[in-house]
């Protein structure tokens with residue numbers, strides 16, 4: 001009974017602390033996500049974070065294997081190398097392990113075997129904070145703080161001023177939208193404020209990453225369909241963002257990765273094919289049939305569109 005009482009008291013304390021700190025659930029999730037689960041090694045080294053100080057980074061996965069629990073392997077012997085500034089795409093069925101590769105790079109988990117190197121240094125020997133500062137993530141679903149749009153963008157670089165924020169928003173193709181809001185950058189968004197569409201949230205995430213200026217980009221392509229104009233704006237902004245940076249894209253639509261330097265096709269945690277879009281199409285294997293299937297789906301959707309057109 002005493003234990004129960006103590007548990008309840010401490011729960012109450014946590015609740016009170018959260019309330020007084022005005023931390024809401026969204027923020028808590030974001031904060032928890034940034035809490036290092038894996039401790040820094042003794043004498044951990046600092047990885048330069050920003051593109052403008054150190055240029056793009058080199059990334060290497062060397063025979064990386066991993067499972068969330070010992071009984072079920074999720075990745076087996078995954079190897080790839082991204083030269084500074086290169087773009088790598090991860091494609092494959094749902095559950096193939098694409099996001100898991102991103103989580104390992106971010107060091108939310110350590111591999112069971114094999115190693116992950118950035119600029120030829122094992123990420124186990126890097127300070128967690130510097131590793132995470134060097135990676136800009138544009139997730140499928142952006143979590144926004146219950147705060148102003150300006151705050152949400154500046155979160156990428158707390159010392160940013162109004163001009164920096166607006167510049168980032170322009171590059172992310174979201175400034176014109178923000179300018180239409182009565183309170184502009186002071187508009188409160190999130191659960192208790194203005195609800196934004198998936199595409200608007202994603203462009204705010206892009207603006208945040210532009211300010212953060214990371215050497216590495218991790219893009220998790222949205223699965224939900226966006227309207228074509230929004231999609232074009234987002235793809236344009238992402239292309240600008242990734243041009244000089246080493247980029248790993250978790251892709252759901254093959255059309256958005258055809259220009260990547262290397263495409264890895266994953267199947268149940270193994271790389272079963274790799275190469276450029278052209279080479280993979282010519283090889284006539286798994287990727288080629290995925291491409292054909294997606295092409296047909298898109299053509300079908302296109303036909304519907306044509307039927308509805310009046311001109």
Ligand code: ATP
Pocket residue numbers: 068069074092093094095096097098099100101
């Ligand atoms: P999708 O295209 O659906 O996003 P994915 O290729 O990114 O899929 P992952 O998210 O990497 O796949 O998941 C790979 C496997 O790992 C899945 O079977 C999933 O159920 C499992 N998995 C993912 N996260 C966890 C976790 N935190 N704990 C246990 N298993 C997990």
